[in-house]
Amino acid sequence: MNGILLHLMRHGAPREPGLLLGHRDDPPLPTGVAQCVVRTDGLEFAQVLSSDLSRARVPARQIADVRKLPQRADRRWRELDFGEWDGLAPQQLDPAVQARFWEDPDACAPPGGERWSQLRARVTDALLGLDRSSLVITHAGTMRAVLSVLFGFDHRQVWAFELGYTALLSLRLWPETGGRMPAAQIVALDRGSP
Numbered sequence: 001m002n003g004i005l006l007h008l009m010r011h012g013a014p015r016e017p018g019l020l021l022g023h024r025d026d027p028p029l030p031t032g033v034a035q036c037v038v039r040t041d042g043l044e045f046a047q048v049l050s051s052d053l054s055r056a057r058v059p060a061r062q063i064a065d066v067r068k069l070p071q072r073a074d075r076r077w078r079e080l081d082f083g084e085w086d087g088l089a090p091q092q093l094d095p096a097v098q099a100r101f102w103e104d105p106d107a108c109a110p111p112g113g114e115r116w117s118q119l120r121a122r123v124t125d126a127l128l129g130l131d132r133s134s135l136v137i138t139h140a141g142t143m144r145a146v147l148s149v150l151f152g153f154d155h156r157q158v159w160a161f162e163l164g165y166t167a168l169l170s171l172r173l174w175p176e177t178g179g180r181m182p183a184a185q186i187v188a189l190d191r192g193s194p
Helices: 030-039 054-067 095-103 116-128 140-151
Strands: 004-010 047-050 071-073 134-138 168-174 183-190
Touching: 004 140, 030 054, 047 054, 054 071, 054 134, 116 140, 140 168, 140 183
Parallel strands: 004 134, 047 071, 047 134
Antiparallel strands: 004 168, 168 183
16 A cells, blocks of 8 residues: 655745744735745645645645645644744743743743644644645644654654745655554655745
């Protein structure tokens, strides 16, 4: 059995790059959308999924229209919720508070935000629902959570992956039965643009 392909692509540049954009719904730049469309050349997939946030949903819709494929937006593919930090530049945060978050994102989640384990749970649920080769337009944190769930990397290891705008991570999955996580293999990783 060849398994199914899962292509995870980070959305293109938003209108205000460099901010902590979790659940804040900033629209994408037209150039970022166009870059996402171009990045799919040569990729095989049977459906297009995305986060429901416009910076991921808009390019997903365009790609699906070009390919004449089904497209569905799904909240489970959203970025980590940064709560009160959403929309702020990292330099605006207290460095000590920010360091505690990066050291232990479960115990020191952003105020009013989401714990790392909550993001991993959402991603796990989304992965278990995949039944065919898919392109998912999503976010860097979500892509890192997929790597954590499928390969057992901890948060420090996955944050070492540089995932610029339009980064593309291709995986091959062998779905399991009984609600177990699929076996997975990294096929390709292109870090995208900063």
